[in-house]
Amino acid sequence: MFGSQSSLVMYDEEYQQIVDLAEKLLREANSKAVFLVDRNGQLMAATGETEHLDTTSLASLTAGNIAATGGLAKLIGEKEFSILFHEGEKDNIHISIVADRVILVVIFDHRSSLGLVRLRVKKASDALGDLFEELARKSSTVGTRGGPKNPFAEITDDDIDNLFR
Amino acid sequence: MSFINYASREINCKIVYYGPGLCGKTTNLQTIYGRTAPESRGKMISLATETERTLFFDFLPLALGDIRGFKTRFHLYTVPGQVFYDASRKLILKGVDGVVFVADCQEERLDANIESMENLKDNLEEHGYQLENLPFVIQYNKVDLPNLSPMEELQSFLNPRSVPEFKACALTGEGVFETLKAVAKLILVELKKGAG
Ligand SMILES: Nc1nc2c(ncn2[C@@H]2O[C@H](COP(=O)(O)OP(=O)(O)OP(=O)(O)O)[C@@H](O)[C@H]2O)c(=O)[nH]1
Ligand SMILES: [Mg+2]
Numbered sequence A: 001m002f003g004s005q006s007s008l009v010m011y012d013e014e015y016q017q018i019v020d021l022a023e024k025l026l027r028e029a030n031s032k033a034v035f036l037v038d039r040n041g042q043l044m045a046a047t048g049e050t051e052h053l054d055t056t057s058l059a060s061l062t063a064g065n066i067a068a069t070g071g072l073a074k075l076i077g078e079k080e081f082s083i084l085f086h087e088g089e090k091d092n093i094h095i096s097i098v099a100d101r102v103i104l105v106v107i108f109d110h111r112s113s114l115g116l117v118r119l120r121v122k123k124a125s126d127a128l129g130d131l132f133e134e135l136a137r138k139s140s141t142v143g144t145r146g147g148p149k150n151p152f153a154e155i156t157d158d159d160i161d162n163l164f165r
Numbered sequence B: 001m002s003f004i005n006y007a008s009r010e011i012n013c014k015i016v017y018y019g020p021g022l023c024g025k026t027t028n029l030q031t032i033y034g035r036t037a038p039e040s041r042g043k044m045i046s047l048a049t050e051t052e053r054t055l056f057f058d059f060l061p062l063a064l065g066d067i068r069g070f071k072t073r074f075h076l077y078t079v080p081g082q083v084f085y086d087a088s089r090k091l092i093l094k095g096v097d098g099v100v101f102v103a104d105c106q107e108e109r110l111d112a113n114i115e116s117m118e119n120l121k122d123n124l125e126e127h128g129y130q131l132e133n134l135p136f137v138i139q140y141n142k143v144d145l146p147n148l149s150p151m152e153e154l155q156s157f158l159n160p161r162s163v164p165e166f167k168a169c170a171l172t173g174e175g176v177f178e179t180l181k182a183v184a185k186l187i188l189v190e191l192k193k194g195a196g
Helices: A012-028 A055-075 A114-139 A157-163 B025-034 B083-092 B107-126 B151-158 B176-195
Strands: A007-010 A033-038 A043-048 A083-087 A092-098 A102-108 B002-005 B010-018 B045-048 B054-067 B070-078 B098-104 B136-141 B165-167
Touching (some): A007 A114, A012 A033, A033 A055, A043 A055, A055 A083, A055 A092, A055 B045, A092 A114, A157 B054, A157 B176, B010 B025, B010 B176, B025 B070, B025 B176, B054 B083, B083 B107, B098 B151, B098 B176, B136 B176, B165 B176
Parallel strands (some): A007 B002, B010 B070, B010 B098, B098 B136, B136 B165
Antiparallel strands (some): A033 A102, A083 A092, B045 B054
């Protein structure tokens, strides 16, 4: 997803900016929770009322959902459905793809509306897109001179064995 | 594709269990779930038909421990083995870090094993991956049953490159953790290499 390197990487600096943008969206869209998930189902950031939610499962199912509808889109000759919306009795889920890379999930109830969420998501997506661009650039320099250090460069067989004790 | 998060000091890796219908992929995850301490595992999600066949995927997140201060998590997925779910199988392979091929050792499933292995290679190639370049292990499952293919035959068809292989009975748990541990190890070694 992030170019040709094998790992997706997140740093403190960008993480904080992503969380700030997510919180801004949370407020401006009057929503309950906002999540960012990578396309492979890994949670990148979560904000709002998340304490009663199984965020790991949510991330994996969201990615599955996007993957399945992406497959459907291709079947009918569309590139992708860039927005998915699921309406519930109380809560609704708005799912969109940011900069072709990351899935943005907004959960909201009657205190907000689909129109408002759509509008705010659109605005937030541009800013998030720029950030992910920067992150992709930075993670392609991991391990190179001047780039950040990969924590796995120095792991030993013992470190690995210890995981399974 | 692994996800290294410096902000939360976590690393996540994706492992996919592949193999023919009814070979025991879901049973592997159920056994792992059942024998892992509650604090080390998340919820297991199974998107299955009414007859308990996998429809889209099973998902089990595991947190095994720390390496150099990084929480190391593995996300385990199974694919649906039935032939006609090929589109879904392809989707699940996206971003995979390591593959476990679960073979069904019963004689009458030999062809299904071979077909599934070919299908795995094809689907990986569609994502631009090569099986040879991925952490990969093979599990020979259902060794408790009486009508087994000879081991040499299974090996010659399924494991010509001699990747790590394990006999298993996913129902009783024999070989299940050995398999998981082997693929997890290969993934971490790969990460280390990638760290350059
Ligand atoms: N005897 C025996 N039965 C097994 C073993 N492992 C799994 N089974 C049984 O085989 C059947 C199918 O197992 P599943 O784990 O659902 O198979 P699967 O590979 O997930 O199948 P799909 O979801 O259709 O791809 C179940 O009835 C299991 O109880 C084993 O080691 N020995
Ligand atoms: Mg299954």
